[in-house]
Amino acid sequence: MNKRIMFAAAGGLFGVLIPLLISGDTNYLPTILGGVFGIGVVFLTFKLFNKPKDNNIPERDERIDSMVRRFLSYVAIVTIGVMYICVFTFDYLGFESIDLIYMYEFLLLLTIIVLAGITIIRKK
DSSP states (O other), X not given: OOHHHHHHHHHHHHHHHXXXXXXXXXXXXXXXXXXXXXXXXXXXXXXHHOOOOOTTSOSOOHHHHHHHHHHHHHHHHHHHHHHHHHHHHHHHHTOSOOXXXXXXXXXXXXXXXXXXXXXXXXXX
16 A cells, blocks of 8 residues: 555544544544544545556646636636626625625535536546
8 A cells, every 4th residue: 555545544543533632532432443434435445446557648638738727717707607696686685794604505516516527527
């Protein structure tokens, strides 16, 4: 296994244990089992989806970079447009403030769309 993955897993396990040590809680078993389970899921996912690559094929080229830039510019334009429409609609309806949860949901949806789009572009 890669050393970096092992160090990341150990760091994650220690990151889970440090708050327990600071708080003084003596029930370490669920935390350790949860950390080990999480590390196992990460290792299993890494083993399933990490396939050896052919050394002759480059991972990135200018065409992929161009498609990613174009996709991100389209997403930015649509995002700005949606934000303007929302602001104008809220202003027209008389709202002077909105909950931040709506902004967080919009940003989460935007992040998922961007990550999925870039993943699809890189696979082509």
